[in-house]
Amino acid sequence: MSEPALELRNVSKYYGEFCAVNDLSLTVPRGCIYGFLGPNGAGKTTSLRMILDILRPSSGTISVLGSPSALAVRHRIGYLPEEKGLYKKMKAWAVIAYFAGLKGLSSGDARRRAFELLERYGLKDFAQAKTEALSKGMGQKVQVLASIAHDPELVILDEPFSGLDPVNQGVLEEIVTDLRARGRTVLFSTHVMAHAERLCDRLVIIGGGRRLFDGTMTEARRTLPHRVRLHTDDDPAPLRGVPGVTGLISDGPGAWQVELSEGADPQLVLRACFERAIRLRTFNAAEPSLHDVFMKLVGPSAREASFR
Amino acid sequence: MRYIWLVGLREFLENARTKGFWIGIFLFPVIILVSGALPILLAKKGISTRHYVVIDQTGEFAPKVRTELGRQRTTEVEDALHDFARRDPAPRELARFIRASGSNQPLSRLDLDGWKRHAGSNYLTVSGFNPPRAAWLEVPVPKGIHPSNDVPSIEAQLRPWLRGEFTLPPSEANPSPKLFAAVIIPRGYGVGTNESASLRYWAENTADTSLRDSIQRQLSDELRRREYRSLGVDPAIIARVEARRAPITDLNPRKAEGEEKVGMADRLRQWAPSFFVYLLWVSIFAVSQMLLNSVIEEKSNRIIEVLLSSVTPGELMLGKLLGVAMTGGIMMTAWFGSIIGMALVQARIFSSAAAAGAVNPAASLPTDVLSLFQSTWLLPGFAAYFILGYIAYATIFLTIGSLCNTLKDAQNFMGPVMLVLMVPLFLMPFIPRDPNGPIATIFSWIPLYTPFVMMNRITGSPPIFDVIGTGIVLVGFDILILWGCGRIFRLAILRTGQPPRIIELFRWLRNR
Numbered sequence: 001m002s003e004p005a006l007e008l009r010n011v012s013k014y015y016g017e018f019c020a021v022n023d024l025s026l027t028v029p030r031g032c033i034y035g036f037l038g039p040n041g042a043g044k045t046t047s048l049r050m051i052l053d054i055l056r057p058s059s060g061t062i063s064v065l066g067s068p069s070a071l072a073v074r075h076r077i078g079y080l081p082e083e084k085g086l087y088k089k090m091k092a093w094a095v096i097a098y099f100a101g102l103k104g105l106s107s108g109d110a111r112r113r114a115f116e117l118l119e120r121y122g123l124k125d126f127a128q129a130k131t132e133a134l135s136k137g138m139g140q141k142v143q144v145l146a147s148i149a150h151d152p153e154l155v156i157l158d159e160p161f162s163g164l165d166p167v168n169q170g171v172l173e174e175i176v177t178d179l180r181a182r183g184r185t186v187l188f189s190t191h192v193m194a195h196a197e198r199l200c201d202r203l204v205i206i207g208g209g210r211r212l213f214d215g216t217m218t219e220a221r222r223t224l225p226h227r228v229r230l231h232t233d234d235d236p237a238p239l240r241g242v243p244g245v246t247g248l249i250s251d252g253p254g255a256w257q258v259e260l261s262e263g264a265d266p267q268l269v270l271r272a273c274f275e276r277a278i279r280l281r282t283f284n285a286a287e288p289s290l291h292d293v294f295m296k297l298v299g300p301s302a303r304e305a306s307f308r
Numbered sequence: 309m310r311y312i313w314l315v316g317l318r319e320f321l322e323n324a325r326t327k328g329f330w331i332g333i334f335l336f337p338v339i340i341l342v343s344g345a346l347p348i349l350l351a352k353k354g355i356s357t358r359h360y361v362v363i364d365q366t367g368e369f370a371p372k373v374r375t376e377l378g379r380q381r382t383t384e385v386e387d388a389l390h391d392f393a394r395r396d397p398a399p400r401e402l403a404r405f406i407r408a409s410g411s412n413q414p415l416s417r418l419d420l421d422g423w424k425r426h427a428g429s430n431y432l433t434v435s436g437f438n439p440p441r442a443a444w445l446e447v448p449v450p451k452g453i454h455p456s457n458d459v460p461s462i463e464a465q466l467r468p469w470l471r472g473e474f475t476l477p478p479s480e481a482n483p484s485p486k487l488f489a490a491v492i493i494p495r496g497y498g499v500g501t502n503e504s505a506s507l508r509y510w511a512e513n514t515a516d517t518s519l520r521d522s523i524q525r526q527l528s529d530e531l532r533r534r535e536y537r538s539l540g541v542d543p544a545i546i547a548r549v550e551a552r553r554a555p556i557t558d559l560n561p562r563k564a565e566g567e568e569k570v571g572m573a574d575r576l577r578q579w580a581p582s583f584f585v586y587l588l589w590v591s592i593f594a595v596s597q598m599l600l601n602s603v604i605e606e607k608s609n610r611i612i613e614v615l616l617s618s619v620t621p622g623e624l625m626l627g628k629l630l631g632v633a634m635t636g637g638i639m640m641t642a643w644f645g646s647i648i649g650m651a652l653v654q655a656r657i658f659s660s661a662a663a664a665g666a667v668n669p670a671a672s673l674p675t676d677v678l679s680l681f682q683s684t685w686l687l688p689g690f691a692a693y694f695i696l697g698y699i700a701y702a703t704i705f706l707t708i709g710s711l712c713n714t715l716k717d718a719q720n721f722m723g724p725v726m727l728v729l730m731v732p733l734f735l736m737p738f739i740p741r742d743p744n745g746p747i748a749t750i751f752s753w754i755p756l757y758t759p760f761v762m763m764n765r766i767t768g769s770p771p772i773f774d775v776i777g778t779g780i781v782l783v784g785f786d787i788l789i790l791w792g793c794g795r796i797f798r799l800a801i802l803r804t805g806q807p808p809r810i811i812e813l814f815r816w817l818r819n820r
Contacts, residue, residue: 049613
């Protein structure tokens with residue numbers, strides 16, 4: 001069990017001249033929720049398809065559950081693609097059972113499992129409905145269930161949260177954490193930072209086909225200097241001289257970010273404000289969010305990409 | 309193998325759940341039944357009796373025409389009686405007559421002359437026998453029209469009747485019969501070749517010329533007879549000459565000695581392959597369309613990615629081929645089952661009738677159909693060519709589906725494929741006429757056409773070299789198609805956006 005669930009070594013993928021994934025290496029340990037983050041066009045879907053051996057990498061090696069090809073261990077992998085679709089004329093339970101059957105379950109087990117999952121995640125009443133009659137969110141839940149019906153060791157979800165309302169996003173988060181609780185590994189891609197922040201044990205951020213960050217949530221936050229956000233109508237310039245303050249950045253009218261050196265206490269800034277008679281409307285000493293990390297890492301390249 | 313089966317089963321169930329599938333299965337036997345029964349129904353009920361008047365100013369020709377038409381009508385009724393006598397159970401009076409005549413002849417050999425002598429002038433009045441409705445019926449000239457008037461004034465008076473403005477006195481079958489046609493034989497008719505004195509046939513409907521033709525034939529005969537007589541030929545000789553007919557018997561050298569006569573079974577044998585080719589075409593086309601639709605659905609839904617994370621493209625492709633083959637196979641089985649079933653049931657009815665002493669030429673049709681199925685290679689040939697042809701076409705359609713994201717894209721590819729598919733239909737009428745001729749032979753060797761053309765030739769005893777050779781070429785072609793399309797399918801199935809250009813396809817074929 002010590003070997004990682006997934007390992008990519010120097011993987012690249014070229015489409016003709018265009019390089020979709022550039023020298024990507026990453027390791028996903030077992031039993032964790034692993035976030036796969038990146039802006040549009042960063043190469044997330046291409047990477048996931050290579051992991052699943054739907055696409056072949058141009059160079060580099062991939063090891064999935066100890067096997068060089070996902071196809072050899074495909075019964076132990078679950079996959080939800082980015083664009084969601086179901087057979088319109090099939091009933092919800094039949095879709096789940098069909099995909100479970102393709103993953104090696106006997107038809108009886110597949111059927112049992114389909115009903116069990118639909119019941120557990122609040123879709124019992126729709127089990128006999130044709131999927132074309134389901135709402136988009138329900139259809140998507142059915143598809144997620146179809147991807148985990150065979151109780152895979154590794155679940156790969158491509159943008160699983162897109163298109164779901166907050167309630168169903170909660171249900172999906174529950175599904176994901178349930179999987180981890182049972183020792184399964186979940187790799188999911190997203191560009192919604194809130195989910196990644198709540199769920200991920202580890203994450204990788206890629207941009208322009210390159211790996212920009214790989215590590216735990218704490219490590220991700222550490223890539224940014226500690227900062228304090230504050231709102232004031234006064235001029236905060238006097239804070240520059242305070243020990244531990246390394247920078248002062250305007251963050252909109254009356255909003256400021258105060259950058260602190262490693263290990264500096266935000267309380268010092270608060271005290272300095274009182275001492276220097278800077279009247280505060282808000283003072284926020286929270287750690288940098290994943291959003292900040294993401295924007296700092298991929299912001300420039302993502303903008304560039306979107307104008308390409 | 310299990311996954312191919314699972315994919316195939318799902319495909320089949322999806323198709324089997326559609327209305328189209330069931331309509332297809334049930335509609336076909338219904339169409340067969342209706343198309344068989346329709347001509348009979350039409351003949352009985354379709355055309356109502358048409359009324360006409362004859363105005364003969366010569367006074368010589370009308371009686372001749374009437375006698376001849378009457379004789380034709382009598383023949384028609386006698387034929388109907390003949391058919392009626394063969395009916396099971398045999399009509400009472402006729403059965404009694406046949407028994408009384410001491411012969412154990414089947415009713416089909418009803419001795420009409422004997423019956424006529426036996427029953428007298430009412431020989432056509434048999435209980436339960438309704439003479440067929442006459443197609444034509446002469447009616448008296450409407451009141452107020454005097455046949456001796458000059459032709460233009462008679463015609464002026466007849467016009468409103470012919471146009472339907474006035475109707476004839478009501479009859480049993482028709483409450484307001486219309487005057488369909490008027491035949492006017494003017495004075496001086498038949499003297500010399502005077503154009504102005506030609507017979508005048510008036511009718512609004514110029515399509516149904518049966519009365520006109522019949523009258524013309526009789527009058528021509530009559531005029532010829534007069535001509536002969538004026539030349540001094542003995543009327544007995546004229547009658548003898550006219551009675552002369554050129555006898556013709558159709559024979560087929562392929563049949564066993566003593567059975568060379570060409571009958572219904574032989575015509576069936578010659579034309580059945582065309583029917584089979586048409587079935588083959590319809591089934592392959594329908595089935596391939598299903599395949600195209602299902603691939604495009606999976607592709608546009610991106611279900612394909614989930615599938616490909618579970619099964620290999622090869623398994624997916626074979627599974628889909630299998631599933632749709634099951635659909636088509638079941639449809640075919642149902643169709644042939646219904647034909648054979650129908651033939652069996654009818655054969656049984658007729659054979660019990662035959663056991664009771666009735667023989668009907670139509671009764672041999674079901675038996676002919678059955679013996680055709682048993683004795684020739686039609687059925688096994690059809691099965692083999694269905695499978696081999698299906699593999700080729702279905703794979704091509706599947707690959708087209710994999711190249712396209714929408715049905716619209718697919719239409720562009722479909723155009724040329726449809727053109728190719730139409731060719732066997734165009735060839736169909738020519739091949740039975742010359743089943744081993746150059747056209748048939750050349751097209752047999754083109755793998756895409758082999759199933760259709762060989763099916764068409766199958767009862768024409770094609771050379772064994774052609775049968776085996778084209779078979780091998782076809783199997784080889786199927787393998788090649790599966791291999792090549794497998795490669796394209798694998799690459800195309802995940803592709804989004806514009807369908808690739810032809811040149812790209814060749815590149816895909818060369819490297820992976």
